[in-house]
Amino acid sequence: MTTIEAPNSAQQTLDLGPARSLVCRECGHQVPLAAEFACSECFGPLEVGYDFGTVRREDIEAGPQSIWRYRNLLPVPSTVDAHPNTDPGCTRLVRADRLAKALGVRRIWVKDDTGNPTHSFKDRVVAVALAAARELGFKVLACPSTGNLANAVAAAAARAGWESVVLIPSSLERAKILTTAVYDGALIAVDGNYDDVNRLATELAADHEDWAFVNVNVRPYYAEGSKTLGYEVAEQLGWRLPDQIVVPIASGSQLTKVDKGFRELGELGLVEQSPYRVFGAQATGCSPVAAAFKAGHDVVTPVKPDTIARSLAIGAPADGPYVLDTVRRTNGSIENVSDEEVVEGIRLLARTEGIFAETAGGVTVATAKKLIETGQLDPDAETVLLITGDGLKTLDAVQDRIGPRATVPPSAAAVREALGL
Amino acid sequence: MTTIEAPNSAQQTLDLGPARSLVCRECGHQVPLAAEFACSECFGPLEVGYDFGTVRREDIEAGPQSIWRYRNLLPVPSTVDAHPNTDPGCTRLVRADRLAKALGVRRIWVKDDTGNPTHSFKDRVVAVALAAARELGFKVLACPSTGNLANAVAAAAARAGWESVVLIPSSLERAKILTTAVYDGALIAVDGNYDDVNRLATELAADHEDWAFVNVNVRPYYAEGSKTLGYEVAEQLGWRLPDQIVVPIASGSQLTKVDKGFRELGELGLVEQSPYRVFGAQATGCSPVAAAFKAGHDVVTPVKPDTIARSLAIGAPADGPYVLDTVRRTNGSIENVSDEEVVEGIRLLARTEGIFAETAGGVTVATAKKLIETGQLDPDAETVLLITGDGLKTLDAVQDRIGPRATVPPSAAAVREALGL
Structure with a gap:
């Protein structure tokens, strides 16, 4: 437990389980747990640091059939699975x-x-990001994405009852648009390439203090x-x-x-x-x-x-x-x-x-x-x-490489011939 | 355990776990376990009958995270999960x-x-069909299908190292053809509707004694x-x-x-x-x-x-x-x-x-x-x-009903406007 300035500027007590601080991967500088992703000293990436205490196999084995069996190794509250989430993992x-x-x-x-x-594995990282984002005081789950991450964010937000904002390049294939749009969050197609979309996400993350862009401003938690x-x-x-x-x-x-x-x-x-x-x-x-x-x-x-x-x-x-x-x-x-x-x-x-x-x-x-x-x-x-x-x-x-072995009239003899029998 | 005439005409001892006989759902006539699906007395559908003995919660709970935890309630050998299979279930x-x-x-x-x-749930029925088919002496896994079943049969056969024969109407959507063809079994497109394909499957099942059409000649096991x-x-x-x-x-x-x-x-x-x-x-x-x-x-x-x-x-x-x-x-x-x-x-x-x-x-x-x-x-x-x-x-x-909320130029202001902020 530690005290930070939360996104909503309200002082609150954080429970992110065994997580204790954010540590710069370049210079080792430590800062309290917060919605930060770059070191204030050297601009290096921040990573979650822990104090695990004792973790036992039998406690893990007695846990749920999802990533939450490892909750004592993740930057999430011990009550994480009491909130509706997609319960990924144990694949x-x-x-x-x-x-x-x-x-x-x-x-x-x-x-x-x-x-x-x-x-996809994105359900794992998004579930951890959502759990940490809730604790950090965010209200909206967001991301720039071209596919799997968009699906995972939109689905996780729907399940949790959160708003989502998902930014995609407008040129994305129709199937990938549908598999995100179905969850009915705010899916915004941006006329630009993925770099443009990514830049836009960073700008919006700075402007909207209650939007958790999973792979931007809560990236240290997400990555875990x-x-x-x-x-x-x-x-x-x-x-x-x-x-x-x-x-x-x-x-x-x-x-x-x-x-x-x-x-x-x-x-x-x-x-x-x-x-x-x-x-x-x-x-x-x-x-x-x-x-x-x-x-x-x-x-x-x-x-x-x-x-x-x-x-x-x-x-x-x-x-x-x-x-x-x-x-x-x-x-x-x-x-x-x-x-x-x-x-x-x-x-x-x-x-x-x-x-x-x-x-x-x-x-x-x-x-x-x-x-x-x-x-x-x-x-x-x-x-x-x-x-x-x-x-x-x-x-x-794969669509140009595979297909039926043969197309035949509806007779057993034709099937046998196609199979070389 | 009981003795039957196996498909390959070799006398052998069957182990289908607690399954004891096939029972006609119409007239109650019982026959030994075999690759039969219609009653010889009244042409009614046959269903698997069991002698379960004692089954305990703790034995199930100690089992694998798949349908095989219920092996003592299914027409499969007790060693079923020793053979490569898709291990479905526990969703x-x-x-x-x-x-x-x-x-x-x-x-x-x-x-x-x-x-x-x-x-899809078809992985469950196909896994049971494959396990029973192996025990009954079949060598090829087959089905007529227009979608989920085709995927499940082709995947299960690939995993088990079996040949598969999957019959589909040639008019099937390209995506459904691809998701079966990728497993590289014998996928045969038939110029006809699903009824034609189904009829063809029944004919082929009669002609090829080592082909297990999961939903035809091994249907009683499959359905379980x-x-x-x-x-x-x-x-x-x-x-x-x-x-x-x-x-x-x-x-x-x-x-x-x-x-x-x-x-x-x-x-x-x-x-x-x-x-x-x-x-x-x-x-x-x-x-x-x-x-x-x-x-x-x-x-x-x-x-x-x-x-x-x-x-x-x-x-x-x-x-x-x-x-x-x-x-x-x-x-x-x-x-x-x-x-x-x-x-x-x-x-x-x-x-x-x-x-x-x-x-x-x-x-x-x-x-x-x-x-x-x-x-x-x-x-x-x-x-x-x-x-x-x-x-x-x-x-x-769903493709005509859903899509992005808006398509915007790459600016934060445009995103905010699209979201009504």
């Missing part, structure tokens, strides 16, 4: 023996986040939601860390938070502190972090994205340098794959495991394949692949 | 206070089956999968039955199996045998069971379907008479709603609870509203609504 960890065989490795697990309420992917993988493996994990990179936040989750579990004694390697996956058409990794750089040079993996198409990834740190520290690496390989990755996962991933999932699978073929990923070690979104949302990416 | 039961308020009733729960692996919806609702309510439940009607099988699940739990002492009322929901454009109910008939007169709720568009529902029995026995009723009301139902659920249902879910919500408004459903009793499929699959149904 399947699938032992993928057929995929492993196809890739020529010993053991692969697929963390299938398509099972979340709006079918991705830790739950790491927690769940470890718990589902029977409270242990995997040897290797492949994570797609957009802003890079998810990769660093999965690593943070693994480290916290080790430090708290919830798992053995065994070594693990973190690998990053990008589409070649937007691979600034992979390029920096391969060049041995510490900074990431922005690019103009051009890839079908739109949910990963962030040309100037905010967490790029931290991704490089994480990957190098854990002895992992970063690879990138062509759009052609992305589609093949989607098809390989669907064909072998019956899981239909969005393009980002295709990036992860195809990157894993490349990492194996190039000897970067150990085929005898156990590997987890993060599948973070649903193929139903990116049908356009 | 959210959402307390829907905002929907309840909008409808003017005390308490509503939404059973949200969009969280299943291919985002829907019992798990009833089991989960009761367990998620804290091991008790709800007062009222609203279930969409296609073939009618799901409604009768939810009721069967509730009755079994009561008979086994797993819940108190409290009275409950079962309500059926149809789209007016395909409402033969509602019509029969209202006319006081015991038989259902087939209709030619014309509704946007395509997953419910079965004009000659096989289980229609049993639906009428169930609804009358439990003091429920059956209503039907227009396509306009279906879309409003989808929007109401999305707006109040952040859950985006397919058209069948819109039918359920709109029917609940009508049942309340007409005094058929008790507003002071607790009601469960079954949402059995995902809105991402029926975007065409």
Whole structure:
């Protein structure tokens, strides 16, 4: 508990569970918990710092089948699930023996986040952002987005009875507009590209003190939601860390938070502190972090994205340098794959495991394949692949490549002939 | 355990768990467990009969987070989850206070089956069909379908490493073709309507003794999968039955199996045998069971379907008479709603609870509203609504009704003006 200046300028007592402060990732400067995202000393990004106390496996296991079983590891009140929310998380960890065989490795697990309420991992981060935003005194849930995040914010706000403001580029595909508009928040199409929309969000966040732009002014809280992917993988493996994990990179936040989750579990004694390697996956058409990794750089040079993996198409990834740190520290690496390989990755996962991933999932699978073929990923070690979104949302990416085996007249003989029987 | 003539004509010992025989729902004639679906005496439909022995809550609660926690109540081997399968079930039961308020009733729960692996309840029935089919000696998983079932069969077969044969009308929407084709089974488009496709499936099932058409020759096992919806609702309510439940009607099988699940739990002492009322929901454009109910008939007169709720568009529902029995026995009723009301139902659920249902879910919500408004459903009793499929699959149904609030230039002032601020 600590006291801050809340958005509504009313002095109040905050309960954000084990969270104790915001800490600058660059200079280490600490500030009280608040709706801040940049360090007042050096403009570095702020991250949530904690005092966890004792956290026990049995308390987690006795919790709900959602991310709230990890509430004592998140910046949320202990009563978080008393408020209506989408209760994301506890998605399947699938032992993928057929995929492993196809890739020529010993053991692969697929963390299938398509099972979340709006079918992407964004439900996790938005749920944490909403819980923190409520406590911080915000009244409106908002975001700039081109897809999964828009769905998650609009749905979470509807469920909670909050207003939402979702800004999208007006050129967005009709299907992605519909899947947000159905929740009936304030969906605003902006004549401009995603950069324009993002800039507008930052401006509006400054002007409207009760609007929580989940990925702008409450970003430190929002980002922590991705830790739950790491927690769940470890718990589902029977409270242990995997040897290797492949994570797609957009802003890079998810990769660093999965690593943070693994480290916290080790430090708290919830798992053995065994070594693990973190690998990053990008589409070649937007691979600034992979390029920096391969060049041995510490900074990431922005690019103009051009890839079908739109949910990963962030040309100037905010967490790029931290991704490089994480990957190098854990002895992992970063690879990138062509759009052609992305589609093949989607098809390989669907064909072998019956899981239909969005393009980002295709990036992860195809990157894993490349990492194996190039000897970067150990085929005898156990590997987890993060599948973070649903193929139903990116049908356009596969529509020219797949279809019926045959079209036949309505006769059994015709079916047999088509099947070569 | 019993001995039958398996499809491959090899004598073998069957393990279908507590299942003991197939029983004719019309004349009560019993036959050994086998790949039969019609009574040899009277051509009535066969249903699985059981000898459950003792089943305890704690054994179920200690089971996996999937329908297999109920394996001792299903026609599957006790080792069922040792084989790769999609592990469906254990979807959210959402307390829907905002929907309840909008409808003017005390308490509503939404059973949200969009969280299943291919985002509909069909994953449940297909998983049970596959498990039984494996035990019965089949080698190929097959179905005629126009949507959700095709997705579920193709995905389940891919995951299990089985061949699949999925027959669809060639006129099916491109999106529904893609979401099945991606799993790379034998997807065959047939130049004909769904009736033609269905007839073809029956013919092929007779010709190919190792093809399990899930909803034809292994239908008695397949249908039992829907019992798990009833089991989960009761367990998620804290091991008790709800007062009222609203279930969409296609073939009618799901409604009768939810009721069967509730009755079994009561008979086994797993819940108190409290009275409950079962309500059926149809789209007016395909409402033969509602019509029969209202006319006081015991038989259902087939209709030619014309509704946007395509997953419910079965004009000659096989289980229609049993639906009428169930609804009358439990003091429920059956209503039907227009396509306009279906879309409003989808929007109401999305707006109040952040859950985006397919058209069948819109039918359920709109029917609940009508049942309340007409005094058929008790507003002071607790009601469960079954949402059995995902809105991402029926975007065409809402595409002309929803969209952005406004399209604006990239300026904060323009956004504020659009929001009336």
